[in-house]
Amino acid sequence: MSVMTIVQAINNALDIKLAEDPTVVVYGEDVGVEGGVFRVTEGLQKKYGVDRVFDSPLAESAIVGTAVGMAAAGLRPVVELQFDGFTYPAFNQIVSHAARLRNRTRGLFQVPMVIRFPYGGGINALEHHSESPEALYAHIPGLKVVIPSTPHDAKGLMIAAIESNDPVIFMEPKRIYRAVKQEVNDARYTIPIGKANVVEEGKDVTVVAYGAMIRECQKAMVMAKEAGISVELIDLRTIYPIDKETIVRSVQKTGRLIVVAEAPQSFSVGSELMAIANEEAFLYLEAPPKRVMGFDTIVPLAKGESFYVISPERIFYEIERTVQY
Amino acid sequence: MILNDFDPKENKIVRLIDNDGKVIRPDLMPDLDDETLLKAYHAMLFARVADEMAVSYQRQGRMYTYPPNMGQEAIAVAAGMVMRHDDWLIPVFRELGTWLAKGIQLKEVFLYYMGNEEGSHFKQAHHVLPFSVPIASQLLHAVGIGFSINYFKKEEVAFTFVGDGGTSEGDFSEALNFAAVWKTPVVFTIQNNQYAISVPVRNQTKSINLAVKSMAFGMPGVQVDGNDFFAMYATYQEALSYAASGKGPVLIEAVTYRKGSHTTSDDPTKYRNKEEEEAWEKTDPLSRMKSYLQQKGVPMEDEQELREKYRSEVDQQFEEAEHSASYPLEDVFQYMYADMPADLQKQKEDYRQFLTWKEKRK
Numbered sequence: 001m002s003v004m005t006i007v008q009a010i011n012n013a014l015d016i017k018l019a020e021d022p023t024v025v026v027y028g029e030d031v032g033v034e035g036g037v038f039r040v041t042e043g044l045q046k047k048y049g050v051d052r053v054f055d056s057p058l059a060e061s062a063i064v065g066t067a068v069g070m071a072a073a074g075l076r077p078v079v080e081l082q083f084d085g086f087t088y089p090a091f092n093q094i095v096s097h098a099a100r101l102r103n104r105t106r107g108l109f110q111v112p113m114v115i116r117f118p119y120g121g122g123i124n125a126l127e128h129h130s131e132s133p134e135a136l137y138a139h140i141p142g143l144k145v146v147i148p149s150t151p152h153d154a155k156g157l158m159i160a161a162i163e164s165n166d167p168v169i170f171m172e173p174k175r176i177y178r179a180v181k182q183e184v185n186d187a188r189y190t191i192p193i194g195k196a197n198v199v200e201e202g203k204d205v206t207v208v209a210y211g212a213m214i215r216e217c218q219k220a221m222v223m224a225k226e227a228g229i230s231v232e233l234i235d236l237r238t239i240y241p242i243d244k245e246t247i248v249r250s251v252q253k254t255g256r257l258i259v260v261a262e263a264p265q266s267f268s269v270g271s272e273l274m275a276i277a278n279e280e281a282f283l284y285l286e287a288p289p290k291r292v293m294g295f296d297t298i299v300p301l302a303k304g305e306s307f308y309v310i311s312p313e314r315i316f317y318e319i320e321r322t323v324q325y
Numbered sequence: 326m327i328l329n330d331f332d333p334k335e336n337k338i339v340r341l342i343d344n345d346g347k348v349i350r351p352d353l354m355p356d357l358d359d360e361t362l363l364k365a366y367h368a369m370l371f372a373r374v375a376d377e378m379a380v381s382y383q384r385q386g387r388m389y390t391y392p393p394n395m396g397q398e399a400i401a402v403a404a405g406m407v408m409r410h411d412d413w414l415i416p417v418f419r420e421l422g423t424w425l426a427k428g429i430q431l432k433e434v435f436l437y438y439m440g441n442e443e444g445s446h447f448k449q450a451h452h453v454l455p456f457s458v459p460i461a462s463q464l465l466h467a468v469g470i471g472f473s474i475n476y477f478k479k480e481e482v483a484f485t486f487v488g489d490g491g492t493s494e495g496d497f498s499e500a501l502n503f504a505a506v507w508k509t510p511v512v513f514t515i516q517n518n519q520y521a522i523s524v525p526v527r528n529q530t531k532s533i534n535l536a537v538k539s540m541a542f543g544m545p546g547v548q549v550d551g552n553d554f555f556a557m558y559a560t561y562q563e564a565l566s567y568a569a570s571g572k573g574p575v576l577i578e579a580v581t582y583r584k585g586s587h588t589t590s591d592d593p594t595k596y597r598n599k600e601e602e603e604a605w606e607k608t609d610p611l612s613r614m615k616s617y618l619q620q621k622g623v624p625m626e627d628e629q630e631l632r633e634k635y636r637s638e639v640d641q642q643f644e645e646a647e648h649s650a651s652y653p654l655e656d657v658f659q660y661m662y663a664d665m666p667a668d669l670q671k672q673k674e675d676y677r678q679f680l681t682w683k684e685k686r687k
Contacts, residue, residue, distance in 0.1 A: 025476070051476065056503070057499075057502055057503055057506050059495075059499040059502070059503070061465065061495060061496055061499055062465050062468070062496070062499035062500065062502070062503045064465075065462060065464075065465025065466060065468070065469065065496060065499070065500070066465050066466075066468045066469035066472060066503055067469060068465070068466050068469060069415075069465065069466035069467060069468060069469020069470040069471075069472070069473070070469040070470070070472055070473050070476075071469075072454060072466065072469070072470065073413070073469065073470045073473035073474070074473055074477070075472075075473050075476065077469075089495075092459060092462060092496075093462060093465065093496075096459045096462060097457075097459075097462060097466070101455075102660055102661070102662070102663075103442065103660040103661055104442060104445050104455050105442075105445045105446055105447075105455050106442055106443055106445065106446035106656075106660050107446070107660050108445070108446050108447065109454070109455075110663065141661055142661055142662070144662075164663075165663040166662050166663055194666065240666075241666035241667065241668060242668065244667065244668070245667075
């Protein structure tokens, strides 16, 4: 066991896969010499050489488009897009090809690749550096979307993502890249894609969250506990394929659902969870399901960001209102 | 050497036979025996006949939208003949002659245009990606494949195609740039057939030609008469050995003319005139090839008889496609993921229940 941050845990996962699978290559902007702007790939080029871990020219569509070709020809590329807001130039390659080549060729070709990028706000960044586009990708048939919230999960999910025979969008919560430290098993292990994690069991209300919001929910739960409210916290871990079973079971037990996420709330993962609660647990509901999410606005720059960022107080406020409904 | 001697900056163009099939550059003519020459001619004629019939099937309502190839056969057949078994083909949708040479069956092409993805599950083709509809996006796949070829230390070459309109897309520039920086073995062919649906190439670019764009990316580029089989063949041979020997990518602009419509859904009389079509008709690749063979004294079968023979072959393949075109509900779902997510499983089962209900209701 070693104490690791999320950055180190992902680095460790890449290290393990590079060592055991010669078809794995890692590339993107600044991932080689510099080790990535957040240092997730630090040291890997030195260890595995410039043929396997390298800096590409600066063009997101080409980074993903070439990875589609590599995957079709027997490699398992893991590409980094530098920020959430810079994934859009690659959108066509992701949606039109990475997600579709298997279906288009009736399984003749498959696209085992991972597209990883830091996402989310709360770090006083420039525009385009604080976004949460998971709903865009979860909406695309053919993709899997994964978001870890702890170093342990980040490692196991990354190894599973690299081993997936379908393309995985791997979103890394940059706000807690280094803020969360945890004992992580040094050996190789995987965490299955498509399975949520019940972080804490409770009986009054189900709170579903993922990524950097898990920690904020845990802070809110301290307040809830003081107020005598028992919260069941579920970490989605995988956005798609979504683990309906775990969510439905929990909502049927507590009768209440709150979704906490940073993305704009309309047409979001939260909206999907509202639909699941209504379709699968309608007769169990004691209160209207609630989304505690970003406004349907652009994430404000630093001076206005505190309005947008979801605080533990706001989560607790909504927990209390839902329980008292 | 073609790649050195035809500077696109000076707007030079590789042309080895004239419109009457007379050799104008004997020094550059590829050395092909009569059998190979006939094979090329037959492949071009077969592609022409198959294409004419495809348009006619579409008109009869037996097939959906189809993009005709007519007039561009020299490029496709030359590429197909130069490519080796392990070379990769990353096509667009207007290289019928290359597809057939690489082992795609005509009935698969028909199946695809009948609206069945099974037509892209090539049963016999080796190292061929499916047709790509979003313009120029496929070029990046070729670069990725080129990277893999280098990575696995193979001597294969990736051949990829794009139209003149596609050169305006960002992916075109990104692909050329990545290919050059990574020194990947990719032969890019721009099929400049003068129109992107209705927009003429003069409205796509202010470059003097399209081959010259290669210079900005630091790779060789050459403008070739795409209706001259020999010019295309000789250029492809050189491009293949250049790329296969580890020197990096090559850009070929094949200047040609789309005799038909963009797809069966548009009407070319709206954006081009008879004079223009007649001028290009004199450069038709098939008649130039035929004139060349006649002048060389190669014994040939009668063209009408050949056409009849090909027509019945094409018809047979079309009927096979028509009869194999079943499409079970399962096929909508089962190829989305390696393992079907529970959600999709449920959507499929729900729909099956609806079908059962509908059946009972009758």
